[in-house]
Amino acid sequence: MEKVIRVVLAGPRGKMGTEALQLIERTEHFELVSAVDYKYGGGTVQQFYPGYQGEAAVYETLEECIENEKFDVLVDLTTPEIGKKHAFLSLKNGIRPVIGTTGFTNDELAELKELASQNGLGCIIAPNFAIGAILMMKFSAMAAKYFKDIEIIELHHDQKLDAPSGTALKTVQMIEEAREYKRQGHPSEVETEKGARGAEMNGMRVHSVRLPGLVAHQQVLFGGDGQLLTVRHDSMNRASFMSGVKVSIEEVMKLSELIYGLENIMD
Numbered sequence: 001m002e003k004v005i006r007v008v009l010a011g012p013r014g015k016m017g018t019e020a021l022q023l024i025e026r027t028e029h030f031e032l033v034s035a036v037d038y039k040y041g042g043g044t045v046q047q048f049y050p051g052y053q054g055e056a057a058v059y060e061t062l063e064e065c066i067e068n069e070k071f072d073v074l075v076d077l078t079t080p081e082i083g084k085k086h087a088f089l090s091l092k093n094g095i096r097p098v099i100g101t102t103g104f105t106n107d108e109l110a111e112l113k114e115l116a117s118q119n120g121l122g123c124i125i126a127p128n129f130a131i132g133a134i135l136m137m138k139f140s141a142m143a144a145k146y147f148k149d150i151e152i153i154e155l156h157h158d159q160k161l162d163a164p165s166g167t168a169l170k171t172v173q174m175i176e177e178a179r180e181y182k183r184q185g186h187p188s189e190v191e192t193e194k195g196a197r198g199a200e201m202n203g204m205r206v207h208s209v210r211l212p213g214l215v216a217h218q219q220v221l222f223g224g225d226g227q228l229l230t231v232r233h234d235s236m237n238r239a240s241f242m243s244g245v246k247v248s249i250e251e252v253m254k255l256s257e258l259i260y261g262l263e264n265i266m267d
């Protein structure tokens, strides 16, 4: 019998949070201790998830939850602003964060990395929990060794708050490690409309599409003499992220440092 991992979930009513609640409920060795939700503070999870069989209380803030409950892992699926606050707060209070929320800057990641190591605590920040997306990024990094002209197009639903997506930022980082720097496009190119060429990141161009109907998609285009290679991944629903959330909750218990990206814990 596996040791039970005591979990608190922030953002339980969101699109990801709803899926994560179901994941925690159906996983025998996970226990939902409570949830953090500014709207239902003082209530219970049953109020917004009537089928829920457990007894989990809801706290308005993570501070209140930490004062009142004992738990191992915080899973955050909220907003960029709150996700950052929760990551710092958890590590300062001996709790291991699994952060699915995107929008972290490199400086914030570096600060969190130091904090996790100082406290000897596991912390996972996963820009994308979908295994297919991790492979898409890995394949892109492999291709970048041979194709230096690259444009990234990420496409998401129009409720997304951050741009570029966490996945696009992570892809740039992984490509940077494999690709010799090249500022691509014509050296004298001019944007007659600002933003027409997308964001410039390490010489590459990153374009963000936001449309209703989309979930989470990314294609990486590699151009060469007389050829085009496209590496693409599509998440059709939020269930696609849940095996990654499960592995992260399990793995964060074994770590004593921050891991940014699930490719670092995949065999």
Ligand SMILES: NC(=O)c1ccc[n+]([C@@H]2O[C@H](COP(=O)([O-])OP(=O)(O)OC[C@H]3O[C@@H](n4cnc5c(N)ncnc54)[C@H](O)[C@@H]3O)[C@@H](O)[C@H]2O)c1
Pocket (backbone or CB within 6 Å): 010, 011, 012, 013, 014, 015, 016, 017, 036, 037, 038, 060, 077, 078, 079, 080, 082, 099, 100, 101, 102, 126, 127, 128, 129, 130, 159, 160, 241
């Ligand atoms: N890493 C991944 O694989 C992955 C996949 C999908 C989404 N995301 C990210 O996860 C986050 C959530 O995505 P979503 O599609 O579920 O969004 P959503 O808008 O459906 O849900 C966000 C939820 O957070 C709640 N919330 C806001 N402020 C809060 C606070 N102070 N305390 C507690 N809850 C609060 C909202 O009420 C809402 O229910 C986003 O940052 C998104 O970019 C990551």
Ligand SMILES: O=C(O)C1=N[C@H](C(=O)O)CCC1
Pocket (backbone or CB within 6 Å): 102, 103, 127, 128, 156, 160, 161, 164, 165, 166, 167, 168, 215, 216
């Ligand atoms: O729905 C979102 O928001 C998502 N964000 C991640 C990102 O920023 O890369 C990827 C999965 C969906």
